[in-house]
Amino acid sequence: MTDCHITAFVPGLLGPQPVLSQLSPAELPDFSALEKALSRADISDDPISDAYAGLFQLFGIEPDASGDYPAAAICQSVQQLQLENFCLRADPVHLQADMTSAVMRGHQALHLDSDEAQQLVESINQHLHQDGLQLIMGQPHHWYLSLPSAPGIETSPLPSLLLQDINSHLPRGESAGDWRRLMNEVQMLLYDHPINQQREAEGRLTVNSLWLWGGGYQPEQSSVHWHHIYTDDWLLDALARFHHVPSEDLPESIETLLQDCHGEVLLHIEDCLQPLREQDPFAWVAAVQQFQTLWLQPLLAALQQNRYQRLTLLPADGQRYELTRHTLRRWWRRRRPLVKWVSDGI
Structure with a gap:
């Protein structure tokens, strides 16, 4: 034995x-x-x-004070992005909305390639620059925000919400309003992005939002x-x-x-x-x-x-x-x- x-x-x-x-x-x-x-x-x-x-x-590994686990910090470390401070996942997703719900679909349904992802990231960064933020692509479906301090929100993990209604899982906490506003602005930017226009013409799902989750500092x-x-x-x-x-x-x-x-x-x-x-x-x-x-x-x-x-x-x-x-x-x-x-x- x-x-x-x-x-x-x-x-x-x-x-x-x-x-x-x-x-x-x-x-x-x-x-x-x-x-x-x-x-x-x-x-x-x-x-x-x-x-x-x-x-x-x-x-x-224990959650931080907000209840989040540091998925972003761990994944970026493994991908050798060398991001410092507080790290937050900001992943591309497709939200399928109707009158009462918005169901989220992730990378398994999007099949983003590197060129598409890079063009979307560059466009979003032109908007984020005014807020002193920068979006970093680790992989086509793994995007990150590195922040100088904790953002003051509690998030819900993307893996648990696939094919679920996300309305009750949006960022919560003292700064939730600011981050929800930012998410809405990104959605408007993505709405008529050339990459999404091409994907829609080809019958593929569009990238119409970012999902913020998995924030934290890198653990020991x-x-x-x-x-x-x-x-x-x-x-x-x-x-x-x-x-x-x-x-x-x-x-x-x-x-x-x-x-x-x-x-x-x-x-x-x-x-x-x-x-x-x-x-x-x-x-x-x-x-x-x-x-x-x-x-x-x-x-x-x-x-x-x-x-x-x-x-x-x-x-x-x-x-x-x-x-x-x-x-x-x-x-x-x-x-x-x-x-x-x-x-x-x-």
Whole structure:
């Protein structure tokens, strides 16, 4: 047996999913492997109860006084932009507005190339210059503002708001009015920008706003216990590289991971999140079933074969579920159906 402990961070695995109890057993797949694991695990309280904040908590990073986590400062450091002082993300987005809501779409839908991004940044900077601000492009979809001091606002993280109505998540705080005004001015500038006119003519989404979020000062690089991280998430990858932890895309199979498994290994799977945000219970059920088939069942089989020491499940529900070969043998623990484990969010 290798000296390996695998932590699977799977936000959304246990909801909240308010309508799950309304589905009949016939509408639910066989979740016996997941139900068995949860029922036989050692369960304890865990501070992680949010998918976004949990990424920082995995590295012991605390929010600032406004409640924001320093995503901008960490990402610009990894991209070697050498920005100093307070750093704020100001990312290009598309807001799809109607009479009552404005739904945000990010880089996954925009597909900005470097030339387009650079032209948009240059135009916005001509306007920002009068306020003593400068927009810096790290990547086509990663834009930054470096500020001499904290801006006096609380923001909401872009990753948590994709395909969501943003009206209740605009900047808040003592200087919120000034920053909302600036965002409105940028929206007006972008409205008839040549790049957007071309994109619209080609049937592509326009870049019609900036989203301010992730502000803070660069934290200290503390020692962390992770030896290896597997993730397809760009922010977790940036956090790993900031702390000098090897990071790779998710492996093709658990077998690939186990071939070189040692120390504390973090496996990040976020497929359950978007169905929850879209309030699609059937897509969420399919994502949980996929997690069980592709990841959990092979992990449990390898644990039973003594190929690693311990599996910890972190579903970002405020608890952790720890399993070993010995806990898996707790046959006397009655298996509870998944509906009994899933939070209804109420």
